[in-house]
Amino acid sequence: MWDILETEDSVQPRTVVAAIALLAVALVAQVSIVARMGLPGGRLDLVLVLLAAISLIEGPLVGAISGFVVGVLADLASSHVLGQSALIMCLIGYAVGLVMDAAQRSVAVPVAMIGGASLLGTLGYAAITSILGEAAMTGGEAVGHAFAAGVYAVLLTPFVFPPLLIASRRLAGGRARGGR
Amino acid sequence: MGRDTRRSRLVIVALLIVAFTLITLDYKTGRSATGARGVVHSALGGIEDGVTAVTRPIGRTASSLTHPNRYHNRADRLAQDNARLRRQIADDGQVTRMSKELSDLRLVADKGQYTIVPAKVIAVGDVTGTDWTVTINAGRDDGVVVDKTVLNADGLVGTVSSVTAHTAVVRLACDPGSRIGARLERTQLLGAVAGGQGPSTLTFTLYDASFRVQKGDRLVTFGSLDYVAGVPIGEITKVTDVGGLSRTAEVRPYAHVGTLDLVGVVVSKPPTDPGDRLLTPRPVPQPAPAATPAPALTPAVGTASAPASQNPAASPAVGAGPGGTG
Numbered sequence: 049m050w051d052i053l054e055t056e057d058s059v060q061p062r063t064v065v066a067a068i069a070l071l072a073v074a075l076v077a078q079v080s081i082v083a084r085m086g087l088p089g090g091r092l093d094l095v096l097v098l099l100a101a102i103s104l105i106e107g108p109l110v111g112a113i114s115g116f117v118v119g120v121l122a123d124l125a126s127s128h129v130l131g132q133s134a135l136i137m138c139l140i141g142y143a144v145g146l147v148m149d150a151a152q153r154s155v156a157v158p159v160a161m162i163g164g165a166s167l168l169g170t171l172g173y174a175a176i177t178s179i180l181g182e183a184a185m186t187g188g189e190a191v192g193h194a195f196a197a198g199v200y201a202v203l204l205t206p207f208v209f210p211p212l213l214i215a216s217r218r219l220a221g222g223r224a225r226g227g228r
Numbered sequence: 229m230g231r232d233t234r235r236s237r238l239v240i241v242a243l244l245i246v247a248f249t250l251i252t253l254d255y256k257t258g259r260s261a262t263g264a265r266g267v268v269h270s271a272l273g274g275i276e277d278g279v280t281a282v283t284r285p286i287g288r289t290a291s292s293l294t295h296p297n298r299y300h301n302r303a304d305r306l307a308q309d310n311a312r313l314r315r316q317i318a319d320d321g322q323v324t325r326m327s328k329e330l331s332d333l334r335l336v337a338d339k340g341q342y343t344i345v346p347a348k349v350i351a352v353g354d355v356t357g358t359d360w361t362v363t364i365n366a367g368r369d370d371g372v373v374v375d376k377t378v379l380n381a382d383g384l385v386g387t388v389s390s391v392t393a394h395t396a397v398v399r400l401a402c403d404p405g406s407r408i409g410a411r412l413e414r415t416q417l418l419g420a421v422a423g424g425q426g427p428s429t430l431t432f433t434l435y436d437a438s439f440r441v442q443k444g445d446r447l448v449t450f451g452s453l454d455y456v457a458g459v460p461i462g463e464i465t466k467v468t469d470v471g472g473l474s475r476t477a478e479v480r481p482y483a484h485v486g487t488l489d490l491v492g493v494v495v496s497k498p499p500t501d502p503g504d505r506l507l508t509p510r511p512v513p514q515p516a517p518a519a520t521p522a523p524a525l526t527p528a529v530g531t532a533s534a535p536a537s538q539n540p541a542a543s544p545a546v547g548a549g550p551g552g553t554g
Binding site for chain 1 (some may be wrong): 235236240245246247248249250251253254255264265267268271272275276279280349350351352353354355357358359361363389390397399423425426432460488519
């Protein structure tokens, strides 16, 4: 479906801007709403779920760029070392984007990828925080949190992925695109 | 928009290099992006404040709006009335709860003669979930200054770590970098309470190995130039280490991180050290298990020897401070 565009540089600025705007909204929703819900076992990571979904739909380049920008924003809004969540989000966006083809073949792929991205991302946050000096949680806790984040992400995927797919098609406007 | 083209690889490598550069710079210098952080904090803080104000009543009344109405003409109006009334009830409940929390907080502040600025928690932690901080909706314009003590009706919450005009970030007592001078109830024995063990456990280190810390002992803050004395911290649940030059114990904090809502920033110290007044009285009075004779609780002791002893931001200062006291 993207093959006709493969040769030219076609990351549309408005796609990237829309992705970043959506993730920035998720950023606020995460700390002000989701973090206060007190979900058992861990926390839902809204930003990672949306980032993984965007990467699956738009590809590694959009995923990596929007992940990086939102990661820097998240770092600036926090009190930890600048750049650490930018690094994780950038890698997650890129890695998930690599399997965008498979995501169009089966429904199971997005579910598994978004769950996996949340799991790995949460582990990554814990790892990089402890590497940079101030371990926020013990290893066991981190693994538990990561699995909880993965499960919540899987549960949320059916409500997030299809709307994003539709929105992405709308955003692309009149461009002819194949089905999923 | 390729999948894994040369170009996308170039971009990701460039982004990774930038990320590592940022990490290195910020890790080495510490405060490389204070200005940018301040801008983002105040911008996001305003949004978070609005979001919190809007979403809470909605969350409580959402259930009342999903009522199915099949009889459109008349039932529609009745359903609307119903929803409006339910919303009103929910709002009333919210107001009642808020006023109870506020009066509880007021009571604690009066007991300790603290001057407090009440504030609401508008964001918890950060996106990654690795920061033990909360953002509150009071800032520099309300008189909040960095390093002030933050408490709620249950006890100590943390200390202010940064402020913008209308918001402030509070470093919770359970943050790994947090270190707060603590005093054992009924004694003048000094120690420090540190985080890093998750949200419901603090680590207390007593700087006097000869004293036997016991399960059930309670802790209050020690107080210094910025921090107020006498704020209840928690109760010792387990004595972990009895070797070395100090003793450590696990402490269960009184304030629960998960349910933080209304907090107060202590902006001005009381004229006298409130001592143990803020702790809830024990049902059965038991003698203080003091091995060393505990001097009377004079305000002078609480404030005079404290300045070096209590600095949650810089841990070495704590180790150095109470050496003479213990």
